[in-house]
Amino acid sequence: MFKRILLPTDGSEHAARAAAVACDLAKRYGAALEIVSVIDPVPFVSFPEGGGEALAYYLDAAEEGAKQGIAAAEAAAKAAGVAWASHVLREHGPAQSIVEHAKAYGADLIVMGSHGRRGLDAVLLGSVAHKVLTLAKVPVFVVK
Template identity: 40%
Template sequence: MYSHILIATDGSDLSRKGLDHGLKLAKQLGARVTIITVTDMWAASVLAEAGPATIADYEASQQVMVKEVLEEAARFATESGVAYETRHIPNRYPADAIVETAQKAACDLIVMASHGRRGFRKMLLGSQTNEVLTTSTMPVLVVK
């Protein structure tokens, strides 16, 4: 049914549930996975007003976070026995990057959490998830 699954993660507890669910599904189907994390572009523009030292600090902290998120995802995939690759998509609107990466990688399913790290938006279906649901031409599995 599905042979290549894209799993989006931001390292939050809920996105780990999405990752776990996507990996279990891939294992059962014998599918391979592409695991991505996206760093939003708006944050860098906000920090531009704060000066170069703050921007450099922000970018360094983002790289540390991305490394940790993708290393954890890779460990889970390895433990699950699922063929995988990891990708970081920097400075992009997450929903756009998720859909475009899934299309370019010829994925046939997107798996993601209902929401991620974004403040009050966690109360409702996440705006990024909602955007993926409305723009994707392939099936999207939302993990609550």
């Protein structure tokens, strides 16, 4: 049924649960797993004076977080005995990047975690999972 599963990760507990589900599905269906973490290289509209230091700090932390999230997902894939590849995507707009990568990879399923934000948090912070659900042309399995 599924041959190529895309697993976006941000290194969170929710992403770890999604990795377990994605690995289980990949094993059951003999699917390959594509693990991605998206770093928005310019997350702010403008920087105050000295903002270059803030951007450098953000990018260093984002790179480290991406590496840790991918390493955890790779460990889950290895433990499950499924084939995987992993990439850090450095693109603006995580949801759009995930959907575009799913299309380029030929994914027939996206499995991702959700923080379950509601109310003002959802309005202010947005929901990558909700945006992926809206934009994706393939099924999206959201793990809470």
